Amino acid sequence: MDVDCVVVGAGFGGLGAAMTLAEGGARVALCEALKYPGGCASTFTRQGWRFESGATLFSGFDPGQLFDRWITAHSLAVETRVLDPMVELRAGDLRLAVPPSREGLIARLCALPAAPVERLRAFFDTQRAVADTLWALFDDPEMLPPFDLRALGRHALRAHRYAALLPWLGRPLAAVLARHELTHCEPLRVYLDALCQITVQTGVDEAEACFALSATDYCFRGTRHVHGGIGALASALTDALARMGADVRMSDAARSITRDGDVWVVRTRKGELRARTVVANVLPQSLAALAPAVRSPRLAALSARVEEGWGAAMLYLGVAREAPLRAHAHHLELVGDVSKPFVEGNHVFVSVSGLDEPERAPGGARTVTASTHVPMRALAGLDLDAQGRYVAEVQRRMMALIEAQAPELARHVVHRMTASPRTFERFTGRFRGYVGGVPRRAGLHNYEGIWPAPVAPGLYLVGDSVFPGQSTLATAIGGQRVARRILAG
């Protein structure tokens, strides 16, 4: 046997698993197809421009949270910043600068003309009770399954707090707004629709309330900008793995995973690895292709959930240094018509690098990563040319929205690249270019399968298709949970 565990893929799911396994003393090999780690949360270089490939705003950096713990424990040279505002929402005449605290956000919403102050405060009381309960579980890996006796005892002691979740389990966020008579409070509604789309991957009417209320904390739970791009954290983690003795193999795609007695054999571009345990940081469809002999109802069920989801259309823009923008890195969330779905260029998340990151672009210019959701069902029936035209039209709408809502940026664009679901498929190997995880549409099914379980003996899946999924931090926590289960034997 070469190692105890082979991890396939150095996205944040794979990194979370590999870090936890190596910290636990396991001999780990990590093979990544690309020459840099991070997957959808990476930073890539083209013609001297360093762009975030997908994810741009990250939680988990408060003291004691997972990324902070790794930075501290492994002395990682990763610099992070709290931004204020964290995000600026622009929709029609609405301008909402979201500060990095819940109290600050409540104050700004209450200061809007004719704001229903008492009802807003009551809504955020409900939100706080749910979010504080669920985040306490995410911040402490012991509190998520698999549980030991100590964890069960701790859950028993805090059982009274779980009462805050009960009224909302299986119900959409819209029900919480209705309970607080805020259905027609447009600024809150637009803010939540935009936030839910980028976090739980669906709007207020459909989003599972408990997840959506927790995701409402997205801008203030250890949320930071990573100086130089999230690739800095991904690379620091692969360096830490190498220092812990892991065999880190970049540009080494896995081509097949097969069983030989009680050992898994991973054939890669550069050779072969044998281990009792394999952790695959790929979509379930890709794992089924890598390991065709594995017949698992769980893989089939997860694949179906992934296919309810989204692809992304991207603009990677270079903006002249002289553009009249805030000096520090910042994020704009732009919405066109608030009565239409927040997808297909009607909602664009725009992230701009800081002037203090001159290494990101030639001549100290700024990089911009802009993304919007693409419904994959819209692409399904089209041939490749028609898919290209469809995505190009979405990208045209994205640019038109940026010109309308952020002219100070649009007027100074000096460089432009695009990406589509096919680009994600090509670079990150994601099946058909599905990204962003499984949409959390309301229903109790969201709480099924949250126990980390193998898809075959010794073969585990991690990443944004498995619980808790859906963000860089959540996939890392998911990887950590699977690794803890493996270490527990």
Ligand SMILES: Cc1cc2nc3c(=O)[nH]c(=O)nc-3n(C[C@H](O)[C@H](O)[C@H](O)COP(=O)(O)OP(=O)(O)OC[C@H]3O[C@@H](n4cnc5c(N)ncnc54)[C@H](O)[C@@H]3O)c2cc1C
């Ligand atoms: C446009 C966009 C914007 C987003 N914005 C945010 C955000 O602001 N904040 C946030 O927290 N999250 C955001 N997300 C979500 C977040 O990026 C993802 O949920 C998370 O990064 C997914 O990680 P993963 O480990 O599941 O998979 P991936 O990131 O896809 O990683 C999988 C890795 O495996 C590698 N791989 C694939 N096949 C093989 C193989 N056969 N052999 C070896 N290696 C292989 C890939 O190259 C890749 O590096 C965004 C996502 C997108 C697409």
